[in-house]
Amino acid sequence: MAATTPKKFVRLAREQRVGAILSAALEVFAERGYEAAAVSEIAERAGVVEGTVYKYFESKRALLLMVMEQWYEGMVDDYTRDLAGIVGSRQRLRFIIWRHLRTIIDNPQLCRLLFREVRSELDYYDLDLHGSIRRYSKFIMDIVEEGVRANEFRSDVPLPLLRDMVFGCIEHRTWNYISGRGELDIDETVDQIMSILCSGIAQPQAGGEQAQSDSDLRAETKRLSALVTRLEKLLEQPESKIEGLR
């Protein structure tokens, strides 16, 4: 009974300790949000004292960023893998919207942290994390660009704005859910977004399509009329040299 080990603490290798702190931080940040998360609690759950956390992380914010970066990296990989199996720009666009919604459903607290604490801070653009996020949101632009080349989408779609529209829309739409209020119907949401978006950007292939709705038909007619008129004006000009037509 006398010879209790005089050991005062457990000494771990740097990376193990860092890992433990990151896990604890993820937990606490997700539970409490950034402000209300106390570094002392993170330390406690990681089995260390507060000062130790500051040995490995410059600040509470640096710790948050590390947590988010870890999470994000995995996500970008997942997307790349999943997208590989989907054919057709429209389907791919749909998938990416659906997948983004799915991520929000699965990790509302992490999304909240990302939207509120990371992305909206002034230093955001200097972060490594910024790169990951750009890569993530570039998916959607690449997909639409493919779609343009494949003639599935209008050629004059402003890609960055489209990206902002999709992500911004989803963020607004899901804020309730992220804040822990109400449900989120993914399928309905993705349908509605695709509906507004595609009737705007889809380049409808005429012909084969049976049973188009009247409004689609009208929209298409108007678009075509305008386009044909423009083309005809161009063709009218003597200096335009076009071969194989007329």
Next chain:
Amino acid sequence: MAATTPKKFVRLAREQRVGAILSAALEVFAERGYEAAAVSEIAERAGVVEGTVYKYFESKRALLLMVMEQWYEGMVDDYTRDLAGIVGSRQRLRFIIWRHLRTIIDNPQLCRLLFREVRSELDYYDLDLHGSIRRYSKFIMDIVEEGVRANEFRSDVPLPLLRDMVFGCIEHRTWNYISGRGELDIDETVDQIMSILCSGIAQPQAGGEQAQSDSDLRAETKRLSALVTRLEKLLEQPESKIEGLR
């Protein structure tokens, strides 16, 4: 010289003091953001001591909310007035998007506070301010609803999603500017948004505006589709020799 007034402080009526504190708070919050704004500095600029601020406001956050509410109320009034002079749903929709962008250009710091510190807090839904914001964002739904009745827009537009799309898109698009980076071209942005949005929701009036029969419309659409498709294919080919176009 002896008889300097023993007056230790200036005593003002409640509402004057509250006004002074609100002005000072607006300044400091806008300059520093919420977190970095010290109540002591707000007090100093208002010419009082810190404790006085807490006599009139329950907390720092309550002070922020009061500041935002004042600002917001004025804005809703402005919109109502301006909108009265604009005819046509499409023009009205365009105006409200433009006006929202204008507000961001004029008050980036306040918008930042609103987006980041107010709207994204968990208590947001319990606030009076929430009512003002709902009223504000309802403009856009009312306008589109009018447009549907006037047959300018598709009848199946999901209004709340449209609202989320517009505001979300604008928020994403303008975040750079709000964070003090880069410029914001309002007119380009509004054009791009209207382009994507309206080609989606506009209910095009067919050709000569006269009631064309359905079959005529279909036939015309088919003819145009085929023609346009053929033209576009031609234009896509690198070897097609076209000048003055593209």
Next chain:
DNA sequence: GCTGACAATGAGTCTCACTCATTTATTCTA
């Protein structure tokens, strides 16, 4: 078994939001 490297500690410091007992100015009343 020593020793050097470094993991871990814990007792601070500092900044802030927020409190409260007390002081001071103004207005009401007799």
Next chain:
DNA sequence: TAGAATAAATGAGTGAGACTCATTGTCAGC
């Protein structure tokens, strides 16, 4: 006009939490 009642304003706390640092403890390699 003196004194009381009311309300404005003070400023010295308190406590919480981020961050620091001199010191202590552990272990791997010699």
